[in-house]
Amino acid sequence: MKKVIFSLVLIGTIVISSLVGYANHHGTTEKPTDLGSAVFLLEILDK
């Protein structure tokens, strides 16, 4: 019974969240990927 209630609450939460959207734009975010140095850019023009 507890598991059923848990599942219902969880599904409800996910539905509401997807309706209102939850994009968070916080100051810091650490992704595992890398885009290279921020200060570039045009070194290729030298070649």
Added chain:
Amino acid sequence: MGRNLSDHLDIAALMDNWSVSIQLDKKGAAATIHKELKKHINEFDVEKLITYYLFESRYYLMQKDAENTAISLDNAKTHQDHFHDTHRYFLHLAEGILFYDEGNYQKALHYLENAENYIDQLDNPIDIGEFHLRKAMTYYFLDITNLSVLHSARAAKVFKSSKRLEFLLARTQMLQGLNYIDQLNYELAEKYLLTALTTFEKNENQNFISSTNLNLGVLYVKRDLPATAIPYLNAALQGKQKRILLKILYLLTDCYWKTNQPSKAIEVYKEGFQASIEENNMTKKWEFAMLHKKYEDRLNFEIVWQEGINYFQKVEDVYNVRLFSKQLAQYYADNNQHDIAMKYYLLTLT
């Protein structure tokens, strides 16, 4: 003023050379010209002075000197009454780069949006492409994927126009690959990352070869293919890029554990954990500690993961709050501890 026409031409030429040296990341030449220009600063008219300070901010940005970058921008702003729109564009662009470099992507976006108001003033398409690439990079880290896709497509359109710009196109393709990862389109992600890697290898750009290998490693980890990820992560290590070393070591440790190679995992874990302490990188310290508890020290798993997630909440590291909360919630759900599982499922939605 005691200056003749040739002096004028020299200063203008020096200023142009300085700009090119900065764009080409030629630190030595840029430093020499900076020293020379500084001697003449009192002779500059207002327009030249504004240009000088704006170039100077990019010069300090190139050296990762945030403090002097801010001083140069403040100096430029003291002449704001004489700004024209191109000055405003480059002022806000520099402010955007400054905050991006500090990892403050929300503020970076704010300044890039200010710069965008003046983008019509730019007559060099490369500057326009650069702007869209920077904005796409900022949106990427803010997890606003659709807008990152939009701006990277606009950047790619500019950079496809000339063979000379293939390096910038490869940077854009690398970002497009990462956006495809976020959109769970792994086949296109792989295609774009491998295309970017080919260009970087052709140009022997070791830093970007490492970055792309790391990103391919991330892709295969996300596809639950740790054995495929390992060679790419080891290749990424070859670049000896300190900036991304901890990210590579962390993923490699995880992959070795996942592929049942505990002795290699422990070896890389020790190197990574030690490096995170030496760099005083609290985020990576927590990540390594949590990884260790997950595979080797199950007794302390729950408490360390709870504390780690608390830390990530405190520093507003949304990516890690979501990532680790999802795994901890799953763990509690599997163990029929539904109340606490609920708490962590909710955190994945923060």
